[in-house]
Amino acid sequence: MSDAKKDDVVKATTAKTRTPNRPTPKLDELESGPWPSFVTGLKRLRDSEQNGAMMNDLLGQLEHSYTERLGYWKGGTVSVFGYGGGIIPRFSEVADKFPESKEFHTLRVMPPAGFHYDTNVLRKMCDIWERHGSGLIAFHGQSGDIMFQGTTTAGCQKAFDEFNEIGFDLGGAGPALRTSMSCVGHARCEMSNYDEARALRTILNDNVGEIHRPALPYKFKFKFSGCPNDCVNAIHRADFAVIGTWRDDMKVDQEEVKAYVEQVGRKYVIDHVIAMCPTRALSLNDDNTLEVENKSCVRCMHCINVMHKALAPGDDKGASIMIGGKRSLKVGDLMGTMIVPFMKLETDEDYAKLKAFARQVIDFFAENALEHERIGETLDRIGLPAFIDALGIQPDPNMVKHPRTSSYVRTDDFTDEAEKYFARKGAHKDGSAKEAAE
Numbered sequence: 184m185s186d187a188k189k190d191d192v193v194k195a196t197t198a199k200t201r202t203p204n205r206p207t208p209k210l211d212e213l214e215s216g217p218w219p220s221f222v223t224g225l226k227r228l229r230d231s232e233q234n235g236a237m238m239n240d241l242l243g244q245l246e247h248s249y250t251e252r253l254g255y256w257k258g259g260t261v262s263v264f265g266y267g268g269g270i271i272p273r274f275s276e277v278a279d280k281f282p283e284s285k286e287f288h289t290l291r292v293m294p295p296a297g298f299h300y301d302t303n304v305l306r307k308m309c310d311i312w313e314r315h316g317s318g319l320i321a322f323h324g325q326s327g328d329i330m331f332q333g334t335t336t337a338g339c340q341k342a343f344d345e346f347n348e349i350g351f352d353l354g355g356a357g358p359a360l361r362t363s364m365s366c367v368g369h370a371r372c373e374m375s376n377y378d379e380a381r382a383l384r385t386i387l388n389d390n391v392g393e394i395h396r397p398a399l400p401y402k403f404k405f406k407f408s409g410c411p412n413d414c415v416n417a418i419h420r421a422d423f424a425v426i427g428t429w430r431d432d433m434k435v436d437q438e439e440v441k442a443y444v445e446q447v448g449r450k451y452v453i454d455h456v457i458a459m460c461p462t463r464a465l466s467l468n469d470d471n472t473l474e475v476e477n478k479s480c481v482r483c484m485h486c487i488n489v490m491h492k493a494l495a496p497g498d499d500k501g502a503s504i505m506i507g508g509k510r511s512l513k514v515g516d517l518m519g520t521m522i523v524p525f526m527k528l529e530t531d532e533d534y535a536k537l538k539a540f541a542r543q544v545i546d547f548f549a550e551n552a553l554e555h556e557r558i559g560e561t562l563d564r565i566g567l568p569a570f571i572d573a574l575g576i577q578p579d580p581n582m583v584k585h586p587r588t589s590s591y592v593r594t595d596d597f598t599d600e601a602e603k604y605f606a607r608k609g610a611h612k613d614g615s616a617k618e619a620a621e
Contacts, residue, residue, distance in 0.1 A: 202236075204229065205243030205281075209250065225319070234318040237333060240281035241317070247277060261288050261336055263343045267397045269353025270339055286335045287317070291328035291354035292346055293387075296380035297367045298323070307349050315342035326404065327364035327415070328354040352391075358555075359397030360545070363387050365407035366414040374487070375409035376427030376500040377528035382407050385534050386541050393545065400552040403545060410496065411482045417508065417519070422558045423544060424505040424519045425537070429497035432477040439493035444471040456486050501527045506544065506570075507559025517559040520567065522574075524581040540574075547573055580604055 207222070214220045222242075229238040248254055261272040271289040278285035294300075308329070312318055317333030324330045329351075334342060343353060354362030363386065366372070368379030386405050393399065406417030409427040417424035444452050449467065457465045464479035465486060473493070487494045504526060505519025523540070527533050544558070551573075552561045562570050567582060 202239065205239055205246065207242050207246045210242060210246050228318045231318065233313050234316075236283040237287075237317050238284075238319075240283035241287060241333065244275060244277060244281045244284055247280065256287070261339055263340045263353070266343075266353050266395050268356035268359045268394060271356060284333075287333045288336065288339055290316075290331040290334070290339065290342060290346075291324065291326070291356055291362065292331060292351050293354045293362045294323060294327060294329050294364075296365045296383045297370055299367075299370070304349065308346070308351075311342055311345045311349075315345070325420070326354065326361050327406075328362045353394070355394040355397070355402070357397045358399050358401050359403070360390055360393035360399065361402050361404045362394075363405040363407070364415045364417075366409050368407075368409040372409060373491070374412060374427075374484070374496060376429055376496055377409065377425075377502050379407045379409045379425075379427070381534065382425055382502075382528060382537060385538050389538050389542065390545060399545075399549050401555050401557055403548060403558065405541070411484045412488070418505055419508045419516065419518050420510070421508050421519065422506065422548075423541060424508055426503045426505065427496075427500065428482050428503050428525065429500045430525050431497035431499040433475055433480060433487070433497055434495040435473055435475060436493050436495075437472045440473045440490065441471045443490055443493055456489050459485055461485075501525050501529075504540070507557070507562045509557045509559045512557055512560065513555075514560045514563050517563070520559070520562060521579075521582050522571065522576065524579055543574055577607065578604070 210222045213222045225238055225242055225245075228234050229242060231238075244255060255276040256273045257276055259272040259274050261270045262268075263270065269291050271291065273287045273289065275281060275285045275287065308331075309318075309320070312320055312331050312334075315334055315338040316331055319332040321330035321332060331342065346353075363383050365379040365383040366375075369375035369377070370380065383405070393403070403423070404421045405423045405425070406415045406421035407425045408415050408417045411426055411428060413424075413426060415421075417426060444467070449471070452467055457467055461483055462479040462481050464476045464481075466474045466476075468474055487496070502525070503521060504523035506522045507517055508519035509517050526537065528537060547570075548558045548561065551565070552558060553564075556564075568578075571578060571582070
């Protein structure tokens with residue numbers, strides 16, 4: 184008899200001989216509101232033949248936690264052959280009361296770029312997890328992983344082997360490179376400014392060893408968004424955020440502008456588009472055409488989102504790279520700091536440069552960050568000048584936050600540096616001193 188069939192027999196036998204359904208009066212209250220409850224899903228798994236015993240005791244432990252107002256899970260170490268991360272160990276501290284859920288580990292599995300699946304793959308995933316786990320799956324965790332929640336220590340290796348056979352790999356856990364995310368991007372979105380899926384695979388394939396063999400001071404995340412709408416929350420959740428942008432003028436179809444104004448009225452356009460521009464870069468002319476002061480545009484995407492037939496990103500497309508976004512840790516929440524204002528991402532050479540820069544940033548983080556410190560906190564600790572000097576990047580006015588209101592930046596000094604920047608930029612356009620400009 185195969186291992187899979189043995190597992191099925193054991194689970195079926197357990198389901199028939201398990202304890203009666205645990206009483207869950209407090210959890211039942213969570214099903215009484217107007218919104219769908221996760222408790223309903225857990226009960227549905229509890230009533231299944233394959234996973235019922237584990238989910239029954241899981242519900243019992245959760246009810247116990249609600250009653251005592253304490254969590255009863257502890258960590259530990261669980262891994263599969265060849266991988267140092269990707270599994271979140273959970274051992275119950277009340278295993279004597281709820282023995283069937285004494286181990287409830289989670290496998291983090293990397294999704295395909297842009298979250299593209301077909302139904303055949305989804306069915307295979309569900310079958311694997313019903314055989315070796317609880318059947319509980321989350322698409323997706325905050326880091327982008329497919330979260331296969333609830334299995335035993337022995338089940339981790341069996342499940343991973345089968346996931347690996349259908350082409351999936353474990354995501355990161357612990358002080359390592361974590362699962363990368365990209366938006367659906369150019370596959371389906373007209374706002375895309377580069378090939379997000381290619382960028383993700385380029386970076387991930389080059390650094391996959393940092394996922395399998397955790398050796399960083401702490402976690403490190405890549406996220407790729409095709410435009411400033413930032414659908415994968417890269418700017419405030421990624422250590423290395425690649426955000427699609429453009430550096431020429433926004434495209435305007437004046438006939439579509441007029442049609443939109445005629446449809447919704449001038450007042451609506453003024454109130455919901457013109458007045459909402461954060462830099463007052465838009466104005467509506469008397470003939471219902473739109474005037475755009477592109478030098479003031481900060482690519483917030485609001486006007487394009489509202490008037491998506493009339494407005495579109497420019498033609499000179501690329502990406503901005505921001506470093507250091509994260510949630511609270513030693514330092515509070517941080518948005519990414521602009522490090523590379525614009526990088527073309529079209530040719531093989533462009534993607535090779537992106538790959539080299541990503542490797543450079545990871546190496547800097549590995550060598551200079553303190554233990555349990557994100558790169559945003561390293562940047563906060565050592566300062567932006569030291570960081571860009573170490574990476575060999577030319578200073579750029581786009582890197583400075585609120586220069587006119589900062590007590591540490593004198594207006595005259597900032598203006599002088601800005602003039603140097605524009606001189607370098609002009610030299611680059613003329614084809615001379617190209618290396619200095621880069």
